[in-house]
Amino acid sequence: MPNPIQQLPELLINQIAAGEVVERPAAALKELLENSLDAGATAIQIELVAGGIKRIRVVDNGVGIAASELKLAVARHATSKIASLDDLERVASLGFRGEALASLAAISRLTLTSRRATSAHAFRLQVLGGETSNLEPAALAEGTVVEAEDLFFNTPARRKFLKTESTEFGHADDAATRIAIAYPSVAVSLSHNGRRIWAHATQSPEERIMAILGDEFAGSSITVSEHQPAFSISGHIAMSRYSRAGRDQQYVFVNGRFVRDKLLQHAIREAYADVLHHQRQPAYALFLSLSPDLVDVNVHPAKAEVRFRDSRGMHQFVFHALRKALSQSSTEGSAPQADPGRYITATNNWSPQQLSMETARPIGIPHQVGGGASWRVDSVPQAAEATRFYDVLRGAETAAMPSKSAGSEMPPLGFAMAQLHGIYVLAQNNAGLVLVDMHAAHERILYEKFKLEADRGETASQPLLAPIAFALSLRERTLLDENVELLAKLGFEFGNLSPNEVAIRAVPAMLDRREPHDLLRELITDLAEYGASRAAEGRRDEILSTMACHAAVRANRQLTIPEMNALLREMEDTERSGQCNHGRPTWYQFAMSDLDRLFMRGR
Ligand code: ADP
Numbered sequence: 001m002p003n004p005i006q007q008l009p010e011l012l013i014n015q016i017a018a019g020e021v022v023e024r025p026a027a028a029l030k031e032l033l034e035n036s037l038d039a040g041a042t043a044i045q046i047e048l049v050a051g052g053i054k055r056i057r058v059v060d061n062g063v064g065i066a067a068s069e070l071k072l073a074v075a076r077h078a079t080s081k082i083a084s085l086d087d088l089e090r091v092a093s094l095g096f097r098g099e100a101l102a103s104l105a106a107i108s109r110l111t112l113t114s115r116r117a118t119s120a121h122a123f124r125l126q127v128l129g130g131e132t133s134n135l136e137p138a139a140l141a142e143g144t145v146v147e148a149e150d151l152f153f154n155t156p157a158r159r160k161f162l163k164t165e166s167t168e169f170g171h172a173d174d175a176a177t178r179i180a181i182a183y184p185s186v187a188v189s190l191s192h193n194g195r196r197i198w199a200h201a202t203q204s205p206e207e208r209i210m211a212i213l214g215d216e217f218a219g220s221s222i223t224v225s226e227h228q229p230a231f232s233i234s235g236h237i238a239m240s241r242y243s244r245a246g247r248d249q250q251y252v253f254v255n256g257r258f259v260r261d262k263l264l265q266h267a268i269r270e271a272y273a274d275v276l277h278h279q280r281q282p283a284y285a286l287f288l289s290l291s292p293d294l295v296d297v298n299v300h301p302a303k304a305e306v307r308f309r310d311s312r313g314m315h316q317f318v319f320h321a322l323r324k325a326l327s328q329s330s331t332e333g334s335a336p337q338a339d340p341g342r343y344i345t346a347t348n349n350w351s352p353q354q355l356s357m358e359t360a361r362p363i364g365i366p367h368q369v370g371g372g373a374s375w376r377v378d379s380v381p382q383a384a385e386a387t388r389f390y391d392v393l394r395g396a397e398t399a400a401m402p403s404k405s406a407g408s409e410m411p412p413l414g415f416a417m418a419q420l421h422g423i424y425v426l427a428q429n430n431a432g433l434v435l436v437d438m439h440a441a442h443e444r445i446l447y448e449k450f451k452l453e454a455d456r457g458e459t460a461s462q463p464l465l466a467p468i469a470f471a472l473s474l475r476e477r478t479l480l481d482e483n484v485e486l487l488a489k490l491g492f493e494f495g496n497l498s499p500n501e502v503a504i505r506a507v508p509a510m511l512d513r514r515e516p517h518d519l520l521r522e523l524i525t526d527l528a529e530y531g532a533s534r535a536a537e538g539r540r541d542e543i544l545s546t547m548a549c550h551a552a553v554r555a556n557r558q559l560t561i562p563e564m565n566a567l568l569r570e571m572e573d574t575e576r577s578g579q580c581n582h583g584r585p586t587w588y589q590f591a592m593s594d595l596d597r598l599f600m601r602g603r
């Protein structure tokens with residue numbers, strides 16, 4: 001028998017809605033900040049306790065709420081921002097659904113205190129479990145204070161979905177930071193557990209961006225400013241010499257609203273396509289503005305997505321604006337880092353006896369020349385790496401020496417003859433010439449080795465004689481704390497120095513003698529990128545891959561013939577050695593017949 005249909009009680013309706021609107025403290029905070037901005041606040045103070053789970057308090061100096069409207073403010077579908085469908089279609093305020101306070105009141109202990117300029121004093125209202133208290137007089141200058149305590153205390157199932165306090169704080173910090181970037185004329189401060197995390201006085205848009213994105217960004221960024229009748233864009237983007245492993249410095253605002261929009265991300269990515277290596281992420285803070293009736297903001301409960309009426313036009317506009325800015329900057333020295341063309345081996349001067357790359361293919365993997373070849377080689381030599389490389393391969397070294405009588409016992413990848421421009425190893429095997437990308441090959445070998453060790457739980461840790469201090473932001477610190485177990489499994493050990501500094505006490509033995517700073521920074525970025533959604537196992541492999549890339553021998557490293565042979569032998573023994581961790585080929589075979597054809601030698 002089905003249950004009878006019945007109208008849900010108001011509190012339950014609000015609790016259901018809360019799942020979408022304020023699913024975590026950061027979302028609740030975003031709604032409160034938007035309310036303050038809609039109220040014309042020029043100063044906003046944010047106080048969080050326990051990642052916002054215990055308390056979110058937002059104090060603003062906006063226009064306030066009239067005493068007679070306080071109860072209405074916490075009622076569902078009650079808003080002062082729109083009154084008709086027409087209003088909705090050209091809404092200029094951040095809020096308009098009239099849901100946030102009602103939703104928040106349904107899942108927390110909410111206190112609303114507010115004062116209009118015309119009022120002799122403020123009034124306070126408390127809501128608990130859908131029950132609203134009587135108004136009480138309170139002391140407050142003009143503005144509003146919203147306090148939400150014990151989030152999800154009455155919806156335990158939702159509460160279970162909350163992450164650790166530090167993770168929730170990280171998200172809330174992100175939400176506040178986005179607002180801070182978009183509203184530089186508003187003074188904003190954030191404190192957590194009674195400690196001041198950051199504060200920005202009233203600033204110019206440029207000052208605010210640079211304060212938040214940091215000095216390195218500031219030193220490598222250029223201005224974007226493009227205005228058309230329908231759209232306009234402004235902001236700052238990093239030149240390709242400053243790029244990131246993660247998407248953590250990508251801010252796009254549409255009419256003052258932070259959005260994560262695939263279309264815009266794609267347009268930006270495309271604009272960087274020629275100048276930025278595809279594995280690196282650009283950094284930017286961009287502000288788009290267009291008439292409100294050309295963009296629909298009512299397609300997502302938390303308004304994190306928007307829909308453009310002319311999406312193609314928008315894509316073109318953003319792409320061209322960034323392209324133009326980037327091309328004007330290319331004379332300013334951004335080229336050396338990202339000029340994939342330098343590393344593509346063009347063969348077309350040889351016509352008509354051109355060597356057909358069709359005939360050159362790696363054994364066991366589909367041939368891929370062209371797209372796969374355009375990647376950047378890091379050419380900074382590091383002495384420690386060379387030693388490490390030698391250590392890793394030492395075991396194979398003696399066995400790998402070629403012998404005169406070896407004709408029939410020729411190993412599949414043959415024996416090394418030379419190294420080309422510090423990048424490729426040339427080897428001779430029975431079939432002809434073998435060409436190996438030494439970094440890509442070594443990276444794959446290490447990755448497989450690291451995975452094997454980790455699978456067996458054998459990852460060795462190497463204590464450092466003198467611990468190394470490692471400075472990190474609060475966000476990075478949080479990620480580190482949360483992943484300390486995973487990192488320990490991989491051989492890292494940390495000690496506590498201060499909230500924004502840890503001591504590295506031990507590093508994975510496979511990285512010994514290497515400077516761990518860069519790698520650790522990159523690992524933390526990886527962790528931020530993968531987030532908690534990824535399974536630990538998948539994450540582990542990503543991390544091992546990053547470690548392998550760092551540990552692998554770099555280009556321009558002079559290898560001895562025994563080292564090169566050791567590399568070839570390791571390749572033969574390694575699974576999937578035909579491709580590096582990023583899917584690029586690691587070696588090619590050129591058969592004698594290919595070379596004969598090249599020289600028109602009829603054999
Ligand atoms: P919405 O923002 O969609 O209108 P909310 O539930 O967030 O819905 O807020 C309801 C109403 O309460 C708002 O329309 C506004 O009039 C009032 N309000 C909320 N927060 C503030 C604030 N900080 N200052 C002034 N008015 C506020």
Ligand code: MG
Binds near residue numbers: 031095096098100
């Ligand atoms: Mg609102």
